Amino acid sequence: MGDGFxxxxxxxxxxxxxxxxxxxxxxxxxxxxxxxxxxxxxxxGLDASEGSIYPLLSRMRKQGxxxxxxxxxxxxxxxxxxxxxxxxxxxSLAMQSYYDGLTDAVSSIGNPTK
Amino acid sequence: MNNEDxxxxxxxxxxxLDAWEQQHRGSWMKEFIDPKEVRADVxxxxxxxxxxxxxxxxxxxxxxAIQEMGFAAPVEPYPLVETKKKSRIGSFLDExxxxxxxxxxxxxxxxxxxMATGLLAGMFFDPISRTPQAVLLLSFCVLGTLGLLKKxxxxxxxxxxxxxxxxLVVAGYWSLLLLPVLVIGFLGYGLxxxxxxxxxxxxxxxxxxxxxxxxxxxxLFYGFLRSTNLERHRGPWLIxxxxxxxxxxxxxxxxxxxxxxxxxxxxxxxRKLGSEETLLSMCYEGRVGKKSFTDTTGFIPSLGSREMxxxxxxxxxxxxxxxxxxxxxxxxxxFNAHDDGGAFPGWLPGEKWFRGVTxxxxxxxxxxxxxxxxxxxxxxRLDAHIDAASRLGYWEWxxxxxxxxxxxxxxxxxxxxxxxxxxxxxxxxxNDEPQEAAFSSTAKVTKAYKSIxxxxxxxxxxxxxxxxxxxxxxxxxxxxNKDMRIRIGITAPLDAEGRFFLPRIxxxxxxxxxxxESSLWIQxxxxxxxxxLQGKGAKGKWRETHGKLPARELMAxxxxxxxxxxxxPAMVWAEDPFAGNTLVRTRLPLRSSEAKDDLVIVIDGSxxxxxxxxxxxxxxxxxxxxxxxxxxxxxxxxxxxxxxxTLTAIDFAGxxxxxxxxxxxxxxxxxxxxxxxxxxxxxxxVTFSTEEGFLQLLxxxxxxxxxxxxxxDGGPNRLLEKVSKxxxxxxxxRPVELEELIPELKGILESNRExxxxxxxxxxxxxGKKVSDQLARWHAWKQVKKASIGSPDRDKLxxxxxxxxxxxxxxxxxxxxxxxxYKRFGLKQVDVDTTPSVPGIPEPSTALLxxxxxxMVWRRARI
Numbered sequence: 001m002g003d004g005f006x007x008x009x010x011x012x013x014x015x016x017x018x019x020x021x022x023x024x025x026x027x028x029x030x031x032x033x034x035x036x037x038x039x040x041x042x043x044x045g046l047d048a049s050e051g052s053i054y055p056l057l058s059r060m061r062k063q064g065x066x067x068x069x070x071x072x073x074x075x076x077x078x079x080x081x082x083x084x085x086x087x088x089x090x091x092s093l094a095m096q097s098y099y100d101g102l103t104d105a106v107s108s109i110g111n112p113t114k
Numbered sequence: 115m116n117n118e119d120x121x122x123x124x125x126x127x128x129x130x131l132d133a134w135e136q137q138h139r140g141s142w143m144k145e146f147i148d149p150k151e152v153r154a155d156v157x158x159x160x161x162x163x164x165x166x167x168x169x170x171x172x173x174x175x176x177x178x179a180i181q182e183m184g185f186a187a188p189v190e191p192y193p194l195v196e197t198k199k200k201s202r203i204g205s206f207l208d209e210x211x212x213x214x215x216x217x218x219x220x221x222x223x224x225x226x227x228x229m230a231t232g233l234l235a236g237m238f239f240d241p242i243s244r245t246p247q248a249v250l251l252l253s254f255c256v257l258g259t260l261g262l263l264k265k266x267x268x269x270x271x272x273x274x275x276x277x278x279x280x281x282l283v284v285a286g287y288w289s290l291l292l293l294p295v296l297v298i299g300f301l302g303y304g305l306x307x308x309x310x311x312x313x314x315x316x317x318x319x320x321x322x323x324x325x326x327x328x329x330x331x332x333x334l335f336y337g338f339l340r341s342t343n344l345e346r347h348r349g350p351w352l353i354x355x356x357x358x359x360x361x362x363x364x365x366x367x368x369x370x371x372x373x374x375x376x377x378x379x380x381x382x383x384x385r386k387l388g389s390e391e392t393l394l395s396m397c398y399e400g401r402v403g404k405k406s407f408t409d410t411t412g413f414i415p416s417l418g419s420r421e422m423x424x425x426x427x428x429x430x431x432x433x434x435x436x437x438x439x440x441x442x443x444x445x446x447x448x449f450n451a452h453d454d455g456g457a458f459p460g461w462l463p464g465e466k467w468f469r470g471v472t473x474x475x476x477x478x479x480x481x482x483x484x485x486x487x488x489x490x491x492x493x494x495r496l497d498a499h500i501d502a503a504s505r506l507g508y509w510e511w512x513x514x515x516x517x518x519x520x521x522x523x524x525x526x527x528x529x530x531x532x533x534x535x536x537x538x539x540x541x542x543x544x545n546d547e548p549q550e551a552a553f554s555s556t557a558k559v560t561k562a563y564k565s566i567x568x569x570x571x572x573x574x575x576x577x578x579x580x581x582x583x584x585x586x587x588x589x590x591x592x593x594x595n596k597d598m599r600i601r602i603g604i605t606a607p608l609d610a611e612g613r614f615f616l617p618r619i620x621x622x623x624x625x626x627x628x629x630x631e632s633s634l635w636i637q638x639x640x641x642x643x644x645x646x647l648q649g650k651g652a653k654g655k656w657r658e659t660h661g662k663l664p665a666r667e668l669m670a671x672x673x674x675x676x677x678x679x680x681x682x683p684a685m686v687w688a689e690d691p692f693a694g695n696t697l698v699r700t701r702l703p704l705r706s707s708e709a710k711d712d713l714v715i716v717i718d719g720s721x722x723x724x725x726x727x728x729x730x731x732x733x734x735x736x737x738x739x740x741x742x743x744x745x746x747x748x749x750x751x752x753x754x755x756x757x758x759x760t761l762t763a764i765d766f767a768g769x770x771x772x773x774x775x776x777x778x779x780x781x782x783x784x785x786x787x788x789x790x791x792x793x794x795x796x797x798x799x800v801t802f803s804t805e806e807g808f809l810q811l812l813x814x815x816x817x818x819x820x821x822x823x824x825x826x827d828g829g830p831n832r833l834l835e836k837v838s839k840x841x842x843x844x845x846x847x848r849p850v851e852l853e854e855l856i857p858e859l860k861g862i863l864e865s866n867r868e869x870x871x872x873x874x875x876x877x878x879x880x881x882g883k884k885v886s887d888q889l890a891r892w893h894a895w896k897q898v899k900k901a902s903i904g905s906p907d908r909d910k911l912x913x914x915x916x917x918x919x920x921x922x923x924x925x926x927x928x929x930x931x932x933x934x935x936y937k938r939f940g941l942k943q944v945d946v947d948t949t950p951s952v953p954g955i956p957e958p959s960t961a962l963l964x965x966x967x968x969x970m971v972w973r974r975a976r977i
Contacts, residue, residue, distance in 0.1 A: 033154075033155060033158060034155075034158040034159065034162050037159075038162075049182075049184070050159070050182050050183045050184060051181075051182060051183060051184025052184060053184075054155060054183045054184055054185065055184055058145070058147050062145070062146055062147075068151060070150070070151065070154055076122065076157075076158075076161040077154060077157035077158055077160075077161050078154050078157070078158075079154075079158065080151060080154045080155060080158060
């Protein structure tokens with residue numbers, strides 16, 4: 001498809017990753033960090049890497065959208081859990097609403113009968 | 115398994131991770147990323163990537179994971195330092211020592227034990243002498259115990275960091291204070307083993323407990339230190355430290371300010387920022403003969419001194435006297451007026467075992483001085499007889515003292531007698547047998563008492579007159595777990611309104627239990643009542659009232675029996691058993707002064723006066739309206755105010771030295787030609803400047819000024835005691851109530867007090883009413899009191915007072931243990947038949963039998 005398309009998909013994925021992180025945590029009350037990362041990495045089409053998710057998680061925590069806690073584990077290292085802060089919940093809802101509007105708009109442009 | 119002991123990592127991999135973390139933590143922290151969380155992410159990745167494999171993770175896998183996760187790559191080569199694996203015992207000890215039990219539960223137990231027993235307080239200093247200290251320490255112990263430090267360790271909200279910072283400062287303060295105690299404890303422990311295997315072994319558990327107590331805050335400190343996350347929440351953590359400092363300032367600041375103000379002798383600073391509680395405890399420091407039983411703020415200045423190691427003489431009585439004086443200047447109250455003054459901190463019944471030897475430096479002294487531990491009034495009984503015709507009454511106060519301590523104690527108190535009253539009987543129970551006193555010159559009885567009590571440590575009791583209707587009572591020894599019983603008889607007149615005042619303890623070195631009740635029985639040939647007494651009885655012409663009143667209440671106010679007196683006979687007489695003749699007293703008509711005398715009022719503006727300002731303003735205005743010239747001098751705020759427009763504008767605080775004001779008042783009276791100088795005063799339990807200048811002006815001044823006093827507060831007054839020994843003083847020695855001030859001042863100006871003429875004769879006079887021989891005692895008292903002022907022949911007066919068995923300015927009473935003791939000191943015990951007593955009221959049956967007998971004799975005579 002060419003460089004232009006690749007660039008466009010990268011930008012789209014990059015833009016949507018934060019929304020995906022927030023949505024994944026919002027689904028569960030509290031998300032185990034490793035599983036959260038694996039879920040996002042393994043999501044088909046999202047094409048996210050751990051190398052992009054971990055810095056994103058750090059940034060979002062710094063912004064106060066998510067918070068984390070460590071819990072001693074019976075087996076293995078301490079487990080890290082993430083949950084949304086109130087600001088994160090608000091951001092997640094706002095993103096969901098905007099995303100729904102956007103997809104509706106895109107769909108209606110491609111199919112005027114809708 | 116946890117990340118502290120990761121057997122799933124090779125040692126190299128773990129070191130590689132450590133090194134990587136060390137290399138990048140600075141940059142992460144700059145971006146507010148917690149290195150511990152990054153580490154946890156990497157370890158979680160490694161753990162899950164390893165899956166079910168039995169092989170531990172290698173350095174290469176670590177590097178791969180770091181790369182995959184998008185973190186900055188490690189800088190090669192890793193510093194491969196071989197770390198020693200902890201042994202199982204080492205790990206166990208590490209777990210043990212860092213367990214919240216040691217951070218919270220143990221210090222909590224230790225603080226409670228210290229509060230209950232006062233163990234450290236008895237040996238070194240009191241680390242928890244005040245309630246705020248206890249609250250602060252206990253709070254942080256409880257926080258530690260709750261495991262906030264451990265369980266919430268991983269969440270680390272900001273408020274926890276604040277709490278930790280505060281805890282670190284608070285626990286650190288006490289740890290630093292107690293560190294020297296640990297050192298001394300170790301030294302003592304060593305000495306015990308080396309030198310005194312026998313007794314020393316007994317002391318070892320004590321030292322161990324003591325050291326454990328001292329070490330507890332150290333652990334608390336360690337706990338807070340260990341749990342404090344210095345890297346993260348630096349701001350909140352610093353805020354916490356400031357909070358801790360603030361809490362310490364609130365709790366300890368007033369005490370430090372007090373010590374500074376005491377050194378600078380600044381009562382105003384103590385009132386503003388200091389602690390009266392600390393000042394009170396400072397009045398007792400050194401009472402145990404060592405520089406122990408001080409508090410946290412007193413311990414610091416003693417660090418490094420000899421006193422800290424219990425070496426050398428450290429009781430600085432001059433310093434203690436200075437502090438006691440400063441306590442009065444600051445509060446306006448006597449330091450020994452507090453029931454909890456000098457109390458030992460422990461509240462367990464057996465705490466006395468830890469307090470060490472307590473010395474009473476005032477044993478056999480000339481004042482009441484400080485409270486003595488474990489000494490209490492254990493029983494009190496007051497009996498009285500009122501003779502309406504002579505307007506005289508007689509009190510017998512029986513008291514028992516109990517000693518729950520381990521050493522003999524001396525009970526001391528100052529009694530305020532009813533106005534113009536005199537002690538006329540003294541009894542001590544020796545081996546359950548009442549022993550009457552010997553009355554002799556003050557010097558002689560005092561010498562006997564001091565010799566027997568202080569040097570020979572045997573049973574005497576002494577009563578001395580100290581001035582202004584006050585006597586000092588001393589009895590020794592009150593044996594451990596035994597009671598000492600004494601009885602004091604007081605002959606006193608009723609006042610013009612028919613009030614018979616109770617004697618009152620105004621200063622004491624013993625405690626009075628809150629629930630102690632005093633039994634009262636008052637009888638007489640007149641109707642009478644006393645607030646609070648319900649019991650009433652009548653038998654012929656006799657009336658009685660009886661009941662029980664709280665002993666503390668009786669000491670707190672000046673109580674009286676109100677008598678409904680019939681008109682006073684113009685003449686009363688009594689057989690004088692001491693002179694062998696008849697004493698006749700004739701009432702003279704009242705002589706009111708018509709002259710509008712001027713007066714100067716000197717006001718002792720100590721703190722008590724704040725409730726008197728309006729009444730005093732009214733009294734002054736009323737006297738001025740009545741045509742009297744009234745000038746006012748006020749001693750307040752350590753200054754002198756002359757003729758203030760209103761007293762309500764002055765701030766009455768602390769205790770004042772009134773000598774300068776009295777001198778100024780006397781000079782003003784002289785310059786304005788005022789006839790009267792009236793001193794309105796409260797308690798003045800310390801001696802300030804000398805009274806000689808004032809007395810010189812009064813004695814030698816060309817213009818005669820009558821000096822009167824009005825006691826507005828009640829309580830010991832050293833200045834009044836001294837002055838009353840040198841000059842005659844008119845006025846109410848008893849404290850007056852608010853509504854009595856104006857009549858009292860008018861009474862002084864009008865000189866309308868009762869006057870009598872006395873004469874002696876053989877046999878009964880014609881007319882008049884026969885009264886009890888208390889009349890003879892009271893007359894002798896008046897004679898001796900009047901003559902004692904400036905009399906050169908005090909021996910003659912002392913003999914007269916001793917003959918009538920009276921405690922006067924020149925004579926005292928002492929009970930000694932054996933007949934040999936009396937002989938040795940040239941004293942003669944009074945015959946019990948000559949002592950006054952509260953007479954029994956004859957039973958009706960007895961009276962009836964006498965009547966029937968008389969009738970039968972009369973009938974037989976007729977037959």
